[in-house]
Amino acid sequence: MSRTRKTAVALAAAAALAAGGVTSCGGGGDVKIGAVLPLSGQFALYGTPIKQGIELAYAEYQEDPEAPYPIDLEIVDSESDPERAKELLQRLYRDGAVAAIGGVTTSEAMAMVPVADEADNVLLSPSASNPALTGISRNFFRIFPSDFREGNKMGNFAAEGLGIDRVVILAAESPYARGVQDVFQNEFQRYGGEVTEVIEYPPGGTDFTGLVQRALQLEPVGVYVADYAQNTTKIIRELRRQDFDGKILTTSAYSAAETLAGAGEEAEGVILTQVAMMPDQPETTRFLEGYREMYDTPADIWAAHGYDAFRVLAQALVEGGRSPSDVWRGMRSIRELRGPSGLIQFDEKGDVSKFPRVYVVEDGGLVDYEEAVDEKRQEILRRIEQLNRRRARG
DSSP: OOHHHHHHHHHHHHHHHTSSSEEEEOSSOSEEEEEEEOOSSTTHHHHHHHHHHHHHHHHHHHTOTTOSSOEEEEEEEOTTOHHHHHHHHHHHHHTTEEEEEEOOSHHHHHHHHHHHHHHTOEEEESSOOOGGGTTSOTTEEESSOOHHHHHHHHHHIIIIISOOOEEEEEEESSHHHHHHHHHHHHHHHHTTOEEEEEEEEOTTOOOHHHHHHHHHHTOOSEEEEESOHHHHHHHHHHHHHTTOOSEEEEOGGGGOHHHHHHHGGGGTTOEEEEOOOOTTOHHHHHHHHHHHHHHSSOOOHHHHHHHHHHHHHHHHHHHTOSSHHHHHHHHHHOOOEEETTEEEOBOTTSOBOOOOEEEEEETTEEEEHHHHHHHHHHHHHHHHHHHHHHHHHO
């Protein structure tokens, strides 16, 4: 099939899925898959690209002549409310969904897991990352790595890679923030760093002027912000306004494309951890090209995880079958599925082995910090070598 034809099919699927608050598509297929995503409210900046990634993968599946079963896909809006997410998942399972994508945030995942257990159906999270979710249920899987790895990476890198010896942590009073900041703190201290204070605040937001003043009175070399993007943006803005000249460190939650696009110069130089898209892979190239053609915008890592979440469930149908128990067996049978978000294979606790890297915000985008430093180091070495040759010629 030509790329033009594929794009037309994808756009038609997206248009069908976009109609209405509770969206559905499929045309009478006999295997139902649901997705509960925050498409409105404070977490829509994650849910929207995840939905678009799912739509793209679904459109490709519809056109695959080797697809084992026709799929009905229903996407519903949690409105960023864990209780609503729970109720919607119950309804999807009652309506015959053999598996569901959901739990974009830690709070929604925590609320949804008991529902999956009661129904004994698979729940696949594209992005929830709290370490407490590891092994929480035989029915819960996730394709985003645990914050244990993200917090460890940043804690180690801050102390060893950046040489920071003293930080203040600003963290929301939320399961997500507590999970990642605890791991960061332990790892940073293990490598000799000092956490001067952990300052927590309500997750709904606050006036950050006083909190930042309090943090800067402690004269930190770095500030680590553990929260979702909206509050992180406000804290970074306040740190800039109060002329903080140290390192600002944060989490992958800040990497949403919408956040970076709107942050402007305030975000420049912010350092964060994030899973990298698989480079130079045909799956990644196909995804990036298809996403841009379908939505006329570049894909971010959240869209990649939505895309791979649908592909994982489709592969579980291939490996297992079309009943809920078959899908569970299929999930356990997946081996090294390659996608733009990385290599996917679940361990005994439903986690994947993906390793975050460190990025710095530069010119409104993300640059791999370690690769950039290595390139600069190589350039310096080349200049030294050229200078030595000139001296030798004399």
